[in-house]
Amino acid sequence: MNTPAAAPHRCVVCGSGNAETVWSVALTPMHAVRPAGMADAASGFGQLDIAACSGCGHLSNRAFDTDAADELYGALVLTNEPVSPGMIAAVDETAALIMRHLKQESAVLEVGGGGGALSLALARRSARVDLVEPSRALQPERFAGTGVALHRAMFPVPALAGRLFDAVVCRQVIEHVPEPAPFLAALRASLADDGIAYLELPSANDILRRHSIVDFHYPHVHYYRRAEMELLLARAGFAVAEVFDIKQGHDMGFLLRAAKPLTREARASSDISPSEFAAALAERRARAARRLAAIDGPIALYGANAYAQALLGLYQESTPFAAMFDDTASYAGRCVYGPAGEITIEPPRGERLAGMAAIVIAAYLHDAEIARKISTTGFRGPVYTLRAPVVDTPDLIASLFDP
Ligand SMILES: [Zn+2]
Incomplete structure (x- = not known):
């Protein structure tokens, strides 16, 4: 395992070797979806060490394992198929x-x-x-x-x-x-x-x-x-x-x-303050943890995608998510996973949704469409989206990250 400080790092935009961590997750799933019941269930995790370049502000994951990229992209399961x-x-x-x-x-x-x-x-x-x-x-x-x-x-x-x-x-x-x-x-x-x-x-x-x-x-x-x-x-x-x-x-x-290639130097960035950004991200992380902890009963996720993957890396050890719903037919028999284990992906059937205390829409780019679909099943409990709210622009669906 590389430690972030020892990992060689060079900014792909400006060439600087210096960067400051703004976000880190020790054990995050490498895949959004994988076959259920894999023999080596403990594998398939990586580390996030998102750092802001000191020269230009570019954000990248210093802990990304380049040697594992072929395996990652030969991915076991195709994701992002259009389903709606x-x-x-x-x-x-x-x-x-x-x-x-x-x-x-x-x-x-x-x-x-x-x-x-x-x-x-x-x-x-x-x-x-x-x-x-x-x-x-x-x-x-x-x-x-x-x-x-x-x-x-x-x-x-x-x-x-x-x-x-x-x-x-x-x-x-x-x-x-x-x-x-x-x-x-x-x-x-x-x-x-x-x-x-x-x-x-x-x-x-x-x-x-x-x-x-x-x-x-x-x-x-x-x-x-x-x-x-x-x-x-x-x-x-x-x-x-x-x-x-x-x-x-x-x-x-x-x-x-x-066009003809141009030689362009990167400019120093003034619009990222790494310490302020890191503090804002940490606040988001704590807010969602409090919201999840306040829900009394089983919590389902909707949308087996990259945002569910990120969420499981962050919260699965403290929140035992009870179900994973997704509309992609080819996900039958697949699962999502996190540090606390696998969750089988299932189609969103009304009787299963009815047993949930709350539903978190992970596919937040399609949250309005999914919220309507959830409501047609008769589910009347709280529904949250993973869409992070923009200050001054209240969203229609409550966000897990709302203040
Ligand atoms: Zn840079």
């Missing part, structure tokens, strides 16, 4: 956005496509798509006759070396990549001079604004603010054509064009 009307609509909107900028019959490269929902949507709009995704859970048969060519591997893929694409799409991937510069350079090398690229990732500006502690979870190595990512993109030879706020600012999307 809202999620499916979001995939279609992204596909439409990309296709607006492309000629007919264009060649598209998607890197890290998860279950392939976006690639399939692009192929339906007559693009020819090469999908690169390392998950061993992805079944090639799913893409037979669809116009999507699957490369089940880590990017870059030797088979695609030298190929140029009209569009390069990479969503929710770059924050997982320990060394972003060579990865972005490889994306750039795949892009035709008159092509477009679309990069989407979570926004650290949003975490800084909302103090959202469940947004720190093991698979994310880096937490980029918009200006940091623009700097890395310029260095890699991308010009930013347009920036999109996604999910009320939780994520950011960059529409990019090919």
Whole structure:
């Protein structure tokens, strides 16, 4: 085990070797979902040591185990499959956005496509798509006759070396990549001079604004603010054509064009005070602990995703969560887990919900949709979301992190 102080650390944005811890969790699950009853149940944990760079303020997990990345991304279970009307609509909107900028019959490269929902949507709009995704859970048969060519591997893929694409799409991937510069350079090398690229990732500006502690979870190595990512993109030879706020600012999307790489120095950051940020995060952690402790009876989680994963790492030892509900059919027989053991994932059936004293919506980006669904089951107990409240903007659903 590395201790944070001994771990070599160099900021990927500014190169500084100094950073200050703002958030740490000793034992956090590496996977959001895994098969139930694994023989080696004690494995599958990592450490969070989220540090703010002293030079530029960039946030990253100093304790991320780069050697375990292949195993992590060959992940046992595919996550983030669209399961609700809202999620499916979001995939279609992204596909439409990309296709607006492309000629007919264009060649598209998607890197890290998860279950392939976006690639399939692009192929339906007559693009020819090469999908690169390392998950061993992805079944090639799913893409037979669809116009999507699957490369089940880590990017870059030797088979695609030298190929140029009209569009390069990479969503929710770059924050997982320990060394972003060579990865972005490889994306750039795949892009035709008159092509477009679309990069989407979570926004650290949003975490800084909302103090959202469940947004720190093991698979994310880096937490980029918009200006940091623009700097890395310029260095890699991308010009930013347009920036999109996604999910009320939780994520950011960059529409990019090919350009000459620029030498850009990172600027010193003035908008992160590591000690104040750390104190605000610690306060959030304590608040949710008090709220959970005040609930008298079994507590269920809804949404077997990264935020549930983070929550279990934080609270499972003090709160024996009684159930894990999720709408993803393929999660049957899977579980979520934390330091105190496994919780089997089950579909949200009314009679099971009725036995709960409270439900915590972990899939907080879809909390309004899920809260409506819970209410149609007849459940009348308290429902909390993991959405961290923004001061001055009361949310419709009570947050576990409300004051
Ligand atoms: Zn830095």
